[in-house]
Amino acid sequence: MSWLLPLQTWGGELDVAYSSDIAIIFIAVFAVSMIVIGILAGRYQSNEEDYFAGGRRSGLLVIALSIFASIQSGWGIIGFSGQSYTLGFEFIAFLSVLNGAAIFFAYWMLGRKMRTLGAYKDAITMPDAMYYRFGEDDNVRLLGSISVFLGCVGYLAAQYGALGLIGALVLPVGFLESLVLGLIVVGFYTAVGGILAALWSDAIQAVIMVLGGVLTAYYMYTGNGGIDNTISTLQSDAPQYFNFTSLGEAGSLPLGFILLFVLLCVTAPGLPQATTKFYMVRRTAILKWGAAISAIAYLMTSLYWWTGPVMRAAVLQGQFGGEIPNPDTTLPLAMVEYAPPVVTALVLTAIIAAIMSTSNAFLNIGASAVVHDTLQEYMGYDLSDKQQVRYSRITTVAILAGAAVLAGSFPGLVFVLGAAGWAIFAAVLFPAVAVAYNWKGATKEGVLWGGSIGLIATIILAYAAEYFGLSFPLGMDLLAGQLGNLIGFIVFFVVSYFTSTAEYDDLEDEEIRAIIDMGRVKGAIPGPTPQEGHNTTVTDGGEESQSAD
Secondary structure, X not given: OOOEEEEXXXXXXXXXXXXXXXXXXXXXXXXXXXXXXXXXXXXXXXXXXXXXXXXXXXXXXXXXXXXXXXXXXXXXXXXXXXXXXXXOHHHXXXXXXXXXXXXXXXXXXXXXXXXXXXXXXXXXXXXXXXXXXXXXXXXXXXXXHHHHHXXXXXXXXXXXXXXXXXXXHHOOOOHHHHHHHHHHHHHHHXXXXXXXXXXXXXXXHHHHHHHHHHHHHHHHOOOOOHHHHHHHHHHHHOHHHHOOOOOOOOOOOOHHHHHHHHHHHHOHHHOHHHHHHHXXXXXHHHHHHHHHHHHHHHHHHHHHHHHHHHHHHHHHOOHHXXXXXXXXXXXXXXXXXXXXXXXXHHHHHHHHHHHXXXXXXXXXXXXXXXXXXXXXXXXXXXXXXXXXXHXXXXXXXXXXXXHXXXXXXXXOOHHXXXXXXXXXXXXXXXXXXXXXXXXXXXXXXXXXXXXXXXXXXXXXXXXXXXXXXXXXXXXXXXXXXXXXXXXXXXXXXXXXXXXXXXXXXXXXOHHHHHHHXXXXXOOOOOOOEEEOOEEEEXXXXXOEEXXXX
């Protein structure tokens, strides 16, 4: 049976003749598997440490694959493939190198410090890290929780835009219906299973994503006459596709885009879906290997982006009516056209896996910002273990609904929507955690002023261009939120330079000062500290032991 699907995109409707029982079966089996994982993981959710930190007992492979899977997303696969179609080989090479380096940078800058902080302070969120770093100031915590909550809604919206697009392609329903079905699945297993369900499912989703990337690259460069035909077509009809000047009119990428994309990658340690997983590592020594695993897996999924040149060559040859209606359809249309049905089904499932792996991480993080950081720590509500888990599940569903509304109403590309969510996180969390735990001069005033101004500027610039038709020079439209980050970072450094509250010399907490001092790869780790219910010792080799009080 075949039908003509109305495929909702960010620019209107696209009629796509596609029918695949295999794809429906693949996605149905995947969805059921995720639900089962959520139910099994839910049995281990007895308190907020289990729900948000997985009991701090996760091993190397699970954490490394989970960090990769939560970074690579529907934004990264759908949105970046669309931009590779538009911008060319320079974008692909530039993106692959910088994103791979960004993962190493996040591990190097925060991995060891955050694991140690979790062991000695029972920290489970990024606002926790901010709170302890700046003299246990509640206003700093509140700013962090606001940033996390808003960033989660924005970043999740990019995932759900891609989810609705792929679901509408595979299922006999439209964008909104497929979006609702996908949200029911991811909302259920995340709300029930907490971060443990995210960790277990991420490992499975990561394998599917990597396999899908390899298969995509193979069939793209054996289809449409092979790689030689693709290159020769582009050389003759679109030579700008091979430009590597990076300076604007003579090249495929304007200078402003380049600079802001570098800033986006540098601020990767400000992404809570990766950084909070450092709290969950069983041993600090495994982090050096985890960085390599996460980065290699990410580079394997960058193979999806090479559909861009193939589709550009096909359009130049007159296929697809001489143009595809929207860049976000680059990858799914390429698979439908050039790959066998079973491979197309697997790749579409891999895209949904990428969306859900990122989604469950952000839903969990957003819930922790509301329940742990705001209700319990800032407002002082004394919640029982059962209430912590119950309220976390309710908040998870509420965040999911808010992100779905934004996904259905945002007028721009998936790439722009994802970059906006990233920028909201980075505006506060990068200076207040990544920089502050590596720079003794960071102050409370610097974080409050720089973070607040940066957050407001980021939200205005990230969404104004799309909703109000504003434009920016030098290709900055796609990454306008990162321009807001830059404004906030300048304020943070300037204010920190002229103030002193909660800078290193002003801190009374010797353990926090020791964590700031500790090496990023090796070196002294603070001595054992009594914790509630157990004593924890983390050695330089990363071993952790616990004994009941």
